[in-house]
Amino acid sequence: MFTGIIEEVGTIAEVSRSRGLRLGVRAERVLGDLKPGDSIAVSGPCLTVESIAGDRFYASLLPETAEGTTLSGAQVGDRVNLERAMRVGDRLGGHLVTGHVDGIAEVASVQDRGETRLVELTCPAGQEKYLVDRGSVALDGVSLTLRSPVGGRFAVSLVRATLGATTLGDLRPGDRVNIELDLIAKHIARLVGESPAKSKLAAWLAEADVQ
DSSP states (O other), X not given: OBOSOOXXXXXXXXXXXXXXXXXXXXXXXXXXXOOTTOEEEESSSEEEOOEEETTEEEEEXXXXXXXXXXXXXXXXXXXXXXXXXXXXXXXXXXXXXXXXXXXXXXXXXXXXXXXXXXXXXXXOTTOGGGOOTTOEEEETTEEEEOEEEETTEEEEEEOHHHHHHSGGGGOOTTOEEEEEEOHHHHHHHHHHHHOTTHHHHHHHHHHHHHO
């Protein structure tokens, strides 16, 4: 489990596709107490550290993980957002992020607005129901507040700290990012959608709204 608060931006130093996809990621801060077997979010997807050598750690991706994320096209020199798994007792500065990416979103527009930057994106088809105004979303592992969802399109505002401390400051129209939608919204949508009490819940909500 993660918080979506990026610890540092690392660099992909090695890419091997001879037996699946294996990445060597150069980092500094996260290597402090990292060990084989630990979980680490690499621009969103949760990966398991296989080994550590010098200034980099190595992790492999299952085919289904690689195909459903932007890491499938990883190249040496790419910058990636890194976050170690949270520990019990840590402050939850962002929101609950699992590292299980829901798909790939595409940047539709980027607008500078003073010291902030407004980025509009389109989410993967079929995920529109999880877009909740002022709800949470993780883009390339970064915890953000989702705004103005219309259909499959939504916006996020990036403050100066986020622009400088993550890869999101590099986003341009047409870029693709890993998206993980809010865990709570997904569970509620599933439970309500499949529960036989759905109609009763809807009636209760309607009555509560009237009152």
